[in-house]
Amino acid sequence: MAVGPVLGGWLVEHASWRWVFFINFPLAAAVIAISMWRIPETNSTAARRVDWAGALLATVGLGGVVFGFIESTDLGWGNPLVFGTLIVAFGCLIGFAALEIGTAFPMVPLVLFKNPSFSGANLLTLFLYAALGIFFFLFPLNLIQIQKYSSTSAGAAILPLILLVFLLSRWSGGLVARYGARRPLIVGPLIVALGFVLFAIPAIAHSYWLMFFPPVVILGFGMAVTVAPLTTVVMNSADQEHVGTASGINNAIARVAGILAIAILGLVIVYAFRIRLNHALDHLALPPAILHDLRAHESRLAALEAPANLDPNIRAAINNSIRQAFVFGFRLVMLFCAGLSLGSAAVAWLMLPRAFMTRRVY
Secondary structure (H helix, E strand, C coil): CCHHHHHHHHHHHHCCHHHHHHHHHHHHHHHHHHHHHHCCCCCCCCCCCCCHHHHHHHHHHHHHHHHHHHHHHHHCCCCHHHHHHHHHHHHHHHHHHHHHHHCCCCCCCHHHHHCHHHHHHHHHHHHHHHHHHHHHHHHHHHHHHHCCCCHHHHHHCCHHHHHHHHHCHHHHHHHHHHHCCHHHHHHHHHHHHHHHHHHCCCCCCCCHHHHHHHHHHHHHHHHHHHHHHHHHHHHHCCCHHHHHHHHHHHHHHHHHHHHHHHHHHHHHHHHHHHHHHHHHHCCCCCCHHHHHHHHHCHHHHHHCCCCCCCCHHHHHHHHHHHHHHHHHHHHHHHHHHHHHHHHHHHHHHHHCCCCCCCCCCC
């Protein structure tokens, strides 16, 4: 996690963004080799089979939701492709839930969610990792396109967050033994929410150490307080036979939360950017053809640029308006992220038992 953003940024800067995806090949090969070498197979007393139908419905459903939301920014909600994809996607997700209830060997045993601790931990995960997902998507764009950082520097900017989670994980695990999981899972997301609020303050051309480093540290500390207790709750909310499944469900929810946040909150920043930019452009008295061209490409956000053949002063005014519009949208999304983090704390407060039980019951 620490090396990836920096190495990825370096590859984007000095080679091509396509090379970033090749980082996964040696890592995946190592995981497969270690798994085959050192991890023993487990055996169940009951016969098992793969839930191919559930996997297909979940894949089509989640992929369709993400595709529909992302394409709506360019095609519009009334477009048959967007509308039809979303209908099919939600239909598949409903079908997936019905299938998992009725099948003998479900990919996601819904019986696990009868335990309020397991349900609460996964709802907390959904909110918190949705906020993190859109943050890790937009923050590098802010640094590179608005603050004019290099790709490598933008990757290095989040290193304090990752290192804090790594260095404090053992300490935060000790919090569970001393206070139980509920308190850290209330306090941690509250700290994360404060970090997101601070990210909503910086504008353009601010010092990293003054305006970005403090919220990065606060966000990292909040996540350090949260991660180990959250894992503990998930793993102790299932019986021994379902521990692996419980862990897989929680990890899948974290990944899906990030993807859906990029799709849904991505719409928020696009519309906020569009409203703010159009308001600014209305005051510049631009020719209709220039206005039409700019508005046709507003979904590019801060990558949008004024035409090169304009008067330098007008072009500078347009580019400044684009940057200001992106910062406006970024601030709004960071406040949404703070709200999601507060929702995570509320879930821990309401759904997790005051005295966390290590006995696995559902």
